[in-house]
Amino acid sequence: MLHLFDMLSAKLLPIANKIGSQRHLQAIRNGLISILPLTIVGSFFTILLNLPVSGYSDFIAPYLSALDVPFRFTVGLMSVYAAYTIGAYLASSYKLDKVTGGILAMLATLLMIVPVNIAKGTDVTGKAVEAGRYIPLTPLGSQGLFGAIIASLVAVEVYRFCKVHKLEIKMPNGVPPVVGESFAALLPTLLVVLLFWIPRHFFNININAFLTTLISPLKGFLTGNNLLGGIVTQFFICLFWIMGIHGHAVMGPIIRPFWDQAILENAELFQNGMSAFKLPNMFTEQFFQWYAQMGGTGATLALVVLFLFSKSQYLKQLGRLSILPGIFNINEPIIFGAPIVMNPILAIPFVLVPIVNTIIIYVVTAIGWMPRMMMKPPFSIPAPIGALLTTNWNWFACLMVFVCFAVSLAIYYPFFRAFEKTQIAQEGSLEDQAIETK
Incomplete structure (x- = not known):
């Protein structure tokens, strides 16, 4: 088994390193992570608007439009924020001015939106608005996320092309750097405007719609309702961890844009009145966070609990040190402390448990017993609370967390016992050596 891990590591490690260090994927990953505060705060406003309290909806009805604003200006404008952060990170990786990179990326994203002419209407407070051209919010939410990603990458590459080929206006040496950068960005800005404005507004080429059609099969496989897609995702994340490679760091740049678009789409539809049971993305x-990966990748919280009752002094101590981080879904102490990395005994349940939990929750959700997720709280929230929040306070969903935990304990237990025996034998051997030395 160890030979197999060594062979897999030798084959996959170079690929994983290339994926993890590829500058465009890094920019996407870092850019999306940077806007997490907006997503989390916006998600909590979703909860505020949907508290399961009798009479609450009637109470907030007069203020509903105003209370909806924080959600619309956080989650509802996610594509704009993502465009800026992705552009800034990519520009920084090229040692270009990151503010200029972010602005150009945001500009490219906005140029793909067609303004709406409104002759008469009202704002959220009920006041009449003047006739004019307004930017619709919908294309700037989850629907436009992939378009924003592509626009950001292209815009910064245009900026870099101009820098490399010195297609810029040079200012005298005495000019402040900020002013110099502004003038240097004039030509890249013009090129970005022409590149995104002409196709969309003269030839009606909808880049967002094209990208949505192009990636919809992959999105449906990874984040829709395809069980095989969920299993494949869990398998590879766990497999990389077993080989000592951060699974989410490798898989994140590939799958995180799909994850983010899926939960944002669910949140927007739920906010617009769709039942959590009918949301499109499972x-x-x-x-995965609240069911397949309780305590972190591999659902290791169950293993930590088993360690707490181990006859091995080392495993018991490791369990005590790992239990608090594990409750908050941080499991590096046990992954590297047990270790699970390159461990032929614990590697099997580490991969198997998340897959089994994924299948269980898939079945329960598919038959309509449990709603789909509709908000994005911090990953560090303990699983039962996280399940409650993300399913609009559904207690059955919370109960299923404990079902999955019991299943995790049952699967881990025989492997834990086998590993415990080897650990106790090693501890006994070390004690004998210590006695002989004395």
């Missing part, structure tokens, strides 16, 4: 990141 396999969001939150689905």
Whole structure:
């Protein structure tokens, strides 16, 4: 088994390193992570608007439009924020001015939106608005996320092309750097405007719609309702961890844009009145966090609990040190402390448990007993609370967390016992050596 891990590591490690260090994927990953505060705060406003308290909806009805604003200006404008952060990170990786990179990326994203002419209307407070051109919010939410990603990458590459080929306006040496950068960005800005404005507004080429059609099969496989997609995702994340490679760091740049779009789409539809049971995307990141990965990748919280009652002094102590981080879904102490990395005994349940939990929750959700996820709380929230929040306070969903935990304990137990025996034998051997030395 160890030979197999060594062979897999030798084959996959170079690929994983290339994926993890590829600058465009890094920019996407870092950019999306940077806007997490907006997503989390916006998600909590979703909860505020949907508290399961008798009479609450009638109470907030007069203020509903105003209370909806924080959600619309956080989650509802996610594509704009993502465009800026992705552009800034990519520009920084090229040692270009990151503010200029972010602005150009945001500009490219906005140029793909067609303004709406409104002759008469009202704002959220009920006041009349003047006739004019307005930017619709919908294309700037989850629907436009992939378009924003592509626009950001292209815009910064245009900026870099101009820098490399010195297609810029040079200012005298005495000019402040900020002013110099502004003038240097004039030509890249013009090129970005022409590149995104002409196709969309003269030839009606909808880049967002084209990208949505192009990636919809992959999105449906990874984050829709395809069980095989959920299993494949869990398998590879766990496999990389077993080989000592951060599974989410490798898989994140590939799958995180799909995860983010899926949960944002669910949140927007739920906010617009769709039942949580009818939301389109089952396999969001939150689905895996609260059920398949309780305590972190591999659902190691169950293993930590078993360690607490171990006859091995080392495993018991490791369990005590790992239990608090594990409750908050941080499991590096046990992954590297047990270790699970390159461990032929614990590697099997580490991969198997998340897959089994994924299948259980998939079945329960597919038959309509449990709603889909509709918000994005912090990953560090303990699983039962996270399940409650993300399913609009559904207690059956919370109960299923404990079902999955019991299943995790049952699967881990025989492997834990086998590993415990080897650990106790090693501890006994060390004690004998210590006695002989004395």
